[in-house]
Amino acid sequence: MSQRINVEVLRAKDLKREDGVLGKNDPYVVLSIGHTLLGGQKHKTETHKNQTGDVEFGESFIFNAKSSDELKVKVYDDDVVSDDDIGSTKIPLETLFQSGQIHQWYQIGEGSKVRGQIELRLTLLRD
Template sequence: MSRISVQVIRARDLKREDGLLGKNDPYVELSIGHRLLGGQKHKTATVKNQTGDVQFENEIFEFNAKPSDELKIKVLDDDLVHDDDIGHTKIPLDTLFQSGQILQWYQIGEGSKVRGQVELRLTVIQ
């Protein structure tokens, strides 16, 4: 088992979850594995009142991981009653373990359900 770091840099073109004139309060949730089987989960701070492009505070999270794992990314809109799911994706980690580091935009959603993109820097630590 190795350690990886995931740096959440920014998001762009996020779809609005609070109506045409509403603003998102986005945050990113990152996880590896299933939570009932000892999975790991981290989330960024919420960035209030955003309309599409979001600059996160370059938050960095560490995970135990192996090449066969997937990093699950969820972008959510923080609301009082129930957080809205803006979009999500999964990133296979085999390429990361081959290259050592990846800086890339990842599409949130698929096909006609694309909900934006998030930029991450993934690094193998050990």
């Protein structure tokens, strides 16, 4: 049985610059649960122009989810020709369904390919 969850994209920090040392990112975040072609859900934040590495998003989105789902978080740099993939992470939702709320920083990318961090607050909405 699925329940509604609220996902708040609070801020990102230390995002790698995709447009060179002097370039600035135009980051946005895409959140998804499930495969979008099979009835999954997807939400996208506003694009924040000309950011150096730290971004205040302050946006929230409602999803329907099960404890077995995972939230996919992808950060992109908006570009004229094609958007650069800054990095991503996946968050299993099982802990959220046990605790009711998770508020923490997540690494974007892994190992030597860490591309920054994103702060999220996930809340299980009880009807």
